[in-house]
Amino acid sequence: MKQFGRYPAGEAAMEPDHPSQTIRIRIAVVSIVVGCLVLGLKYWAFAVSHSAALKSDAIENVVNVVAAVFALGAIVFADKPADREHPYGHGKIEHFSAAFEGGMISLAAAMIGYEAIRSVVEGIPLQNLSLGLTINFLAGIVNGLLGLWLVRQGKRQNSRALEADGHHVLSDFWTTLGLAVGLLLVKFTGLTWLDPFMALAVCALLAVTGFKLVRSSSAALLDAEDPDLVQRLVEVMDKVRPKDIVAIHELRTLRSGRYAHVDIHMVIPEFYGIGQGHELADQFGKAVLKEADLEGELHTHVDPCLKAFCDHCDLDPCPLRQKPQAGPCRITLDAAVAAGPI
Numbered sequence: 211m212k213q214f215g216r217y218p219a220g221e222a223a224m225e226p227d228h229p230s231q232t233i234r235i236r237i238a239v240v241s242i243v244v245g246c247l248v249l250g251l252k253y254w255a256f257a258v259s260h261s262a263a264l265k266s267d268a269i270e271n272v273v274n275v276v277a278a279v280f281a282l283g284a285i286v287f288a289d290k291p292a293d294r295e296h297p298y299g300h301g302k303i304e305h306f307s308a309a310f311e312g313g314m315i316s317l318a319a320a321m322i323g324y325e326a327i328r329s330v331v332e333g334i335p336l337q338n339l340s341l342g343l344t345i346n347f348l349a350g351i352v353n354g355l356l357g358l359w360l361v362r363q364g365k366r367q368n369s370r371a372l373e374a375d376g377h378h379v380l381s382d383f384w385t386t387l388g389l390a391v392g393l394l395l396v397k398f399t400g401l402t403w404l405d406p407f408m409a410l411a412v413c414a415l416l417a418v419t420g421f422k423l424v425r426s427s428s429a430a431l432l433d434a435e436d437p438d439l440v441q442r443l444v445e446v447m448d449k450v451r452p453k454d455i456v457a458i459h460e461l462r463t464l465r466s467g468r469y470a471h472v473d474i475h476m477v478i479p480e481f482y483g484i485g486q487g488h489e490l491a492d493q494f495g496k497a498v499l500k501e502a503d504l505e506g507e508l509h510t511h512v513d514p515c516l517k518a519f520c521d522h523c524d525l526d527p528c529p530l531r532q533k534p535q536a537g538p539c540r541i542t543l544d545a546a547v548a549a550g551p552i
Contacts, residue, residue, distance in 0.1 A: 231289040237363050237372055238282035241379075244356050245275040251349035259342025262329035263389045266322040266409040267346060270382055270416060271353075273318040277311040277378060281371040288371070288468075301466035305430040308374035312423030315378060319416035326409035336405060339397050343390055350386030353379055368468030368505065370430070374423060381419050385412050433464045441543060442502055443472060448541040450497040453526070454479055454490060456519045456539065460511075461546040470506035472498075474546075480514035481530060487512045 252268035284307035292299040360376025457477040495508040521536035
């Protein structure tokens with residue numbers, strides 16, 4: 211038995227012209243345009259100052275723009291309807307996008323490290339540091355606002371690609387802020403050797419960021435369980451459960467982009483007929499997806515109670531009850547994810 215969420219697979223929400231897809235595409239385009247603007251400002255800041263630290267910041271922004279373009283392609287591809295070759299849809303491309311962005315961040319870290327070491331060896335003199343700092347700081351403010359907006363929109367639109375892009379842009383903002391403080395120290399102390407060493411610090415920070423992004427995306431691609439989603443589903447199931455759903459077990463989930471796929475085994479009274487059990491599962495599935503505000507589908511396998519849950523069943527009246535109810539009939543996390551009824 212299968213119940214779809216707000217947007218059944220293959221229907222309106224998966225059509226290319228669905229409003230939610232249009233919104234995500236517009237967000238990605240805004241990210242690209244603003245990223246190009248910020249990139250221009252940061253390279254201007256480097257050009258007037260010859261600062262290795264500001265050059266490292268500009269190199270990182272190249273990654274922002276490339277990643278934003280890749281995210282746009284991923285968003286368009288992710289909304290293609292499920293087909294015979296991809297029965298769970300195409301949403302996992304967004305995790306590929308996030309992994310690609312992590313790889314690009316790591317590449318930027320390597321490039322920045324090279325430029326910083328070259329600056330140490332060659333001793334490139336600084337020029338017009340005040341102007342370069344001012345331009346770079348303004349670019350950083352724009353990046354910070356863009357990053358906050360992307361993270362918020364990524365969560366709202368359930369887009370892993372947009373959210374990952376936003377976190378990367380935000381990390382770029384904090385990098386810019388740190389560099390501004392460091393370069394002010396250079397300006398007022400005259401310790402020019404601090405400039406390339408700050409670039410090396412940016413290199414280390416980006417390497418860590420890239421690793422974390424690749425690791426989290428790889429876990430999603432391998433269908434690692436999302437504990438927050440499981441906990442939310444358990445709470446919702448317990449809230450909307452009718453009395454004739456005695457227990458839930460073997461709860462499993464996976465994410466495909468913004469779509470969630472949920473599998474459960476549902477224990478119902480053994481005297482229920484096939485039609486009654488099907489109707490109960492259908493209504494319960496729809497209620498769970500609606501209450502959890504999920505797009506996707508819920509598959510249900512129905513098990514008979516076999517009089518094994520009498521002491522925890524609050525169905526009244528029950529013609530087959532063998533024991534009085536001894537405790538509340540609740541759906542708990544441990545029971546829901548167990549391999550069998552507990």
